[in-house]
Amino acid sequence: MSAINLNNEIIRNLSENEMVILKYIYYNTNEVSKMDIKSLSNAIPCSSSTIVRFCKKLGFTGFSELKYRIKTDTTLSLPPNDNQAILSLTQVAKRIQTDVKGSLSLVSEESLYNVAKLLLSDDPVYVFMPGGITDTLCHYFTKLFMANGRPNIYKLASSHLAKQKISSLSKNSIMVFISTSGKWEKTIELVKLSNLYGIRIISFSPYTDNELAKYSDYNLRFFSEKRNIGDAEYTSRLAIFFIIHTLVEYYCALKETPANHE
Amino acid sequence: MNDILSSVNQLELSDSEARIFDYISKHRDVVAWMTLEDLCNKLYVSNATIVRFTQKLGCTGFSEFKFRLRTLPTVDKQELNTILPKKAAQFDDIISSIQEEDILYICKSIHECSSFYIYGRNISSIPATYLYDMLTTIGIPCIIVDWFDALESLSQTISSTSLILMMSEHSHEEYLPIVQNLHKRGAKIVWICSSQINKESIKCVDLSITSSTNDETMSKLSTLTYVQAIIDMLETNRAPV
Numbered sequence: 439m440s441a442i443n444l445n446n447e448i449i450r451n452l453s454e455n456e457m458v459i460l461k462y463i464y465y466n467t468n469e470v471s472k473m474d475i476k477s478l479s480n481a482i483p484c485s486s487s488t489i490v491r492f493c494k495k496l497g498f499t500g501f502s503e504l505k506y507r508i509k510t511d512t513t514l515s516l517p518p519n520d521n522q523a524i525l526s527l528t529q530v531a532k533r534i535q536t537d538v539k540g541s542l543s544l545v546s547e548e549s550l551y552n553v554a555k556l557l558l559s560d561d562p563v564y565v566f567m568p569g570g571i572t573d574t575l576c577h578y579f580t581k582l583f584m585a586n587g588r589p590n591i592y593k594l595a596s597s598h599l600a601k602q603k604i605s606s607l608s609k610n611s612i613m614v615f616i617s618t619s620g621k622w623e624k625t626i627e628l629v630k631l632s633n634l635y636g637i638r639i640i641s642f643s644p645y646t647d648n649e650l651a652k653y654s655d656y657n658l659r660f661f662s663e664k665r666n667i668g669d670a671e672y673t674s675r676l677a678i679f680f681i682i683h684t685l686v687e688y689y690c691a692l693k694e695t696p697a698n699h700e
Numbered sequence: 701m702n703d704i705l706s707s708v709n710q711l712e713l714s715d716s717e718a719r720i721f722d723y724i725s726k727h728r729d730v731v732a733w734m735t736l737e738d739l740c741n742k743l744y745v746s747n748a749t750i751v752r753f754t755q756k757l758g759c760t761g762f763s764e765f766k767f768r769l770r771t772l773p774t775v776d777k778q779e780l781n782t783i784l785p786k787k788a789a790q791f792d793d794i795i796s797s798i799q800e801e802d803i804l805y806i807c808k809s810i811h812e813c814s815s816f817y818i819y820g821r822n823i824s825s826i827p828a829t830y831l832y833d834m835l836t837t838i839g840i841p842c843i844i845v846d847w848f849d850a851l852e853s854l855s856q857t858i859s860s861t862s863l864i865l866m867m868s869e870h871s872h873e874e875y876l877p878i879v880q881n882l883h884k885r886g887a888k889i890v891w892i893c894s895s896q897i898n899k900e901s902i903k904c905v906d907l908s909i910t911s912s913t914n915d916e917t918m919s920k921l922s923t924l925t926y927v928q929a930i931i932d933m934l935e936t937n938r939a940p941v
Contacts, residue, residue: 527800530932534925535795542788551780571833578826578920585823585918665935672837672935675830676928680787683919687783 448496455484456492463508471508475501533663534676541660541677542684544645553640553656554688556612557583562590564607565614566600568625571671575616575642575678582686587693597624604631615641618662618673620648629653642678658685704757704768716745717753724769732769733789735796736762763793794922798929805907806865807933809888810835813863816842819851820867827892827923828867834931852878860886869917871897879904892923 452460462482463470470478478501479486490500498504557563563583567576580591594600604613613632617625620643632639633653641654644662651657660677705728708721723743724731731739739762740747754765810816816835820828825846832844845851845864855878858864864887868875871893882889883904890907891897894916897908911922 527798527803527929527933530803530929530936531795531798533932534928535791538791538925539788542784542791545784547781547784550784571830571837574826574830574833577829581823581826582918667838670837672834672931674928674932676924679921679924680791683921684783684787687787688780691780691783 451495452492455488456495458482459484459489459492467508471505473505534674537661537663537674537677538680541662541681545658545660545681545684549656549658550685550688551692553658553685554692556638556640556656557588557689558692559610560589561610561612562592562608563588563612563614564592564594564600564603565616566597566625566628567593567595568597568617568622571675572616572618575675575682576614578679579614579616579682582682583689586686586690588689597628600628601631604628604635604637607632607635607637609636612638612640615639615643615650615654616678617641617643617648617650618671618675618678619664620644620646620650625650626653642681704759704765708757712756713753716743716749717756719743720745720750720753728769732766733786734766735789735792763797766793790921791925794925797922798926799909802907802909803926803929803933806890806930809863809890809906810840810842810930810934813888814859814861815863816840817845817854817858817862817864818842818867819845819864821846821848822869823918823920824867824869824923827920827927830924831865831927831931834927835934838931838935840934848874855879855881855885858882858885858887862887864889866891867893867923869894871895871901873898876901892926894920894923 459482462478466481473481475486475489479489482489493499493501493504496504498507565576565580567573576593580593583591594603607613613629615625615629620641626649629639629641629650630653638656639654640656640658641650642658642660643650643654645659651659658681660681662673662675662677665671665673705721705725713721720739720743734742736747736750739750743750751761754762757765759765759768818828818832820826828844828846832842835842845854854864864882866875866879866889868891871891876898879889879891879901889905890909891901891905892909892911894911896910896912897905902908909926911926916922
C-alpha cells in the first residue's frame with residue numbers, strides 16, 4: 439500500500455498504540471476504506487482521538503483524508519479487468535526509446551572523450567556503490583572496464599567505508615558516482631567531500647538540475663522518467679547502461695589509437 | 701569471409717537495384733548501421749526493392765545484410781566520431797527485434813507461476829540482478845540465482861509450477877543436464893541467450909530468445925533492453941492476459 443508515506447522519521451515517532459493502528463490498517467485495507475472512525479476505534483480497539491492523532495502524524499488532515507487516499511490507492515492496485523487497455527509493446531518500446539535515444543543524442547561527445555582519456559591512465563578509480571538498483575550499474579561499470587584491461591578499479595560498497603577512504607585518497611585518485619536523481623544525500627555528501635580533498639570526480643546524473651553534476655569535474659548525463667512506489671524508486675537505468683557502454687567504446691578506441699592520447 | 705558486395709553481378713540488377721548497389725558500395729559503413737526506412741528515404745525506393753536486392757545476395761533480409769556488412773574485415777577501424785551514431789543504430793536494431801508475443805508470454809508466465817527464479821552469472825548477472833531488483837521494487841516476488849551450483853541444486857528440487865528465466869552468454873554443455881532436469885520436473889523455462897542455444901537444450905526450453913547483437917556477449921545491452929521491456933510491461937499492465 440503506497441497511500442501511506444512511511445519515512446524513517448514517521449516510523450520512529452509512532453507510539454506502540456499507533457503501531458497497532460498501522461498494522462490493523464495494513465492487514466485490513468479494504469475494510470478500513472469503508473469504515474467510519476467509530477467502527478475502526480471499536481475494531482482495534484482504541485479511542486477516536488488516537489486515530490485522529492495517528493492520521494495527523496502521517497501527514498493527513500484527519501481520518502477522512504486517510505480513507506480517501508487508501509481508497510484511491512486500492513483502486514490503482516487492482517489488477518486490470520478485461521475492459522482496461524493493455525499497454526502494447528509499441529507503447530512500452532516508445533518509452534524505452536525516448537530514454538535511450540534521447541540520452542545518446544544529447545550526451546556530450548566531448549565529455550565522453552575527456553572521461554575516456556582520463557581513464558586511460560592507471561590512476562586508481564573508486565566507484566561508490568550507493569546501494570539498491572544503482573549498484574548494478576556500478577558492477578556493470580567495473581566489470582566492463584576490467585574486462586577491457588583497465589587496472590586499479592575499486593568498489594566502495596558503503597557510505598561509511600567511502601567516507602573513510604576518501605579522506606585518505608591520494609590526489610591522483612578518481613571517484614565515480616552514479617545517481618538516477620543526482621540528489622541522493624549520501625552521494626552528495628561524498629561528492630562534496632571528494633571535491634574538498636581535490637579528488638577528480640566523474641559522475642553520471644540526469645539532465646535535470648542536480649547537485650551531483652555541480653560538484654563533478656566530468657559529468658555524463660542521461661534521460662530517465664522518474665518512477666516511484668512510495669519511498670522506493672524504480673526509475674529505468676537502461677539509458678545509463680548504454681552511456682556506460684559507449685564510454686567503454688571510447689576508452690577502447692582511444693587505447694588503440696595512441697595519436698588520440700594528446 | 702567473402703565480401704558480400706563482390707558477389708553482385710551488376711548485369712542482373714534492375715535500375716533501382718543498381719542504384720542501391722552504387723550507394724551501398726560508396727557508403728558501406730553508414731549503411732551497415734542504417735534502418736531500412738532511412739535507406740528507402742535516402743534512395744527513393746520501396747522497402748520491398750531493398751529487401752529483394754539483399755535476397756539476391758543470399759541474405760534472408762535487410763537485417764542479415766547489415767550484419768554481414770558490419771562483420772566484413774574490410775570495414776574500417778572504428779572512429780571515435782562514429783561510436784555514438786553506431787550505438788543509437790544498435791539500439792534501433794535491438795528494439796525492433798523484440799517480439800511482442802515473447803514479452804507477453806514471459807509476463808503471463810510470471811503472473812501464473814508459484815515461484816519465479818532468475819538465473820544469470822558472470823556478465824549475465826548484470827541483467828539478472830537488474831530484473832530482480834526492479835521486480836522486487838514493484839512488488840513482484842522473485843528469487844535470484846547467480847551461482848551455477850545453486851542452479852544445479854535447484855534443478856533437482858524445483859516444483860512443476862515454477863518459472864525460471866535463464867540468461868547466459870552461451871548454451872554451454874554443462875547446462876544440458878540442468879535444463880533436462882528442470883524440464884523433467886515440469887518447470888517452465890525461458891532462456892535469453894547471447895548466442896544460438898544448442899539443439900539438445902532447446903528441446904527442453906519453453907521459450908528461447910537469441911539476443912545476439914554486435915558485441916552482445918560483452919555488453920549485454922540487448923538482454924538489458926529485453927529485461928527493461930519485461931519490467932515496463934509488468935509495471936504498466938500489472939497482469940497482461
